Amino acid sequence: MTEYDVLLADCPARTALELISGTWMIVVLVGLAHGPQRYSDLRRRSGGITKKMLSQTLARAVDGGLVRRPDQRGGAYALSALGESLLVPVTALTTWAETHADELAER
Amino acid sequence: MTEYDVLLADCPARTALELISGTWMIVVLVGLAHGPQRYSDLRRRSGGITKKMLSQTLARAVDGGLVRRPDQRGGAYALSALGESLLVPVTALTTWAETHADELAER
Numbered sequence: 001m002t003e004y005d006v007l008l009a010d011c012p013a014r015t016a017l018e019l020i021s022g023t024w025m026i027v028v029l030v031g032l033a034h035g036p037q038r039y040s041d042l043r044r045r046s047g048g049i050t051k052k053m054l055s056q057t058l059a060r061a062v063d064g065g066l067v068r069r070p071d072q073r074g075g076a077y078a079l080s081a082l083g084e085s086l087l088v089p090v091t092a093l094t095t096w097a098e099t100h101a102d103e104l105a106e107r
Numbered sequence: 108m109t110e111y112d113v114l115l116a117d118c119p120a121r122t123a124l125e126l127i128s129g130t131w132m133i134v135v136l137v138g139l140a141h142g143p144q145r146y147s148d149l150r151r152r153s154g155g156i157t158k159k160m161l162s163q164t165l166a167r168a169v170d171g172g173l174v175r176r177p178d179q180r181g182g183a184y185a186l187s188a189l190g191e192s193l194l195v196p197v198t199a200l201t202t203w204a205e206t207h208a209d210e211l212a213e214r
Contacts, residue, residue, distance in 0.1 A: 004205040006201045013204045047116030048116030104119070104123045107171065
């Protein structure tokens with residue numbers, strides 16, 4: 001494996017980080033964590049997301065290989081193996097956010 | 108501790124997640140991981156960051172309590188205890204990005 005470093009501007013790891021960073025991508029990944037979801041169910045679970053933002057986030061997730069598109073219209077979106085592997089660090093991050101939410105809200 | 112859920116729009120955990128999400132915040136936190144850094148050194152380490160983006164990111168990090176401002180002009184920025192605690196999930200995320208960079212770049 002090549003050694004990469006997100007501190008370097010031209011590093012592929014930076015591109016990978018750009019794909020996964022952003023609140024909505026994390027919310028969508030967490031929304032799919034417990035199994036495939038139809039668009040409408042995913043939208044209901046992801047509080048406050050607009051149709052446009054959900055569509056854009058899903059398109060980026062599919063392009064990036066994190067999520068599999070439904071086989072048929074109205075079918076369910078599901079995490080790919082790569083998307084599943086991302087749940088470990090994403091869960092660590094959301095757990096941190098949930099643990100320190102009070103502390104951050106007080107500021 | 109209150110139970111929080113980043114899937115909920117009005118949850119303080121969502122606000123916490125918004126603070127830490129974004130490529131530049133992660134790059135800046137990683138840049139401070141090995142100790143305090145002056146603004147100019149941090150800018151040099153964070154490949155591709157503009158002065159404006161570094162200033163904005165540092166201001167958000169200071170406001171959010173993740174980073175301590177220098178005591179004197181030209182001094183060093185340092186992670187707070189809260190910022191240090193964030194390094195664990197952030198490192199998990201950047202390690203994932205570094206590990207899967209090739210796979211993502213091929214797409």
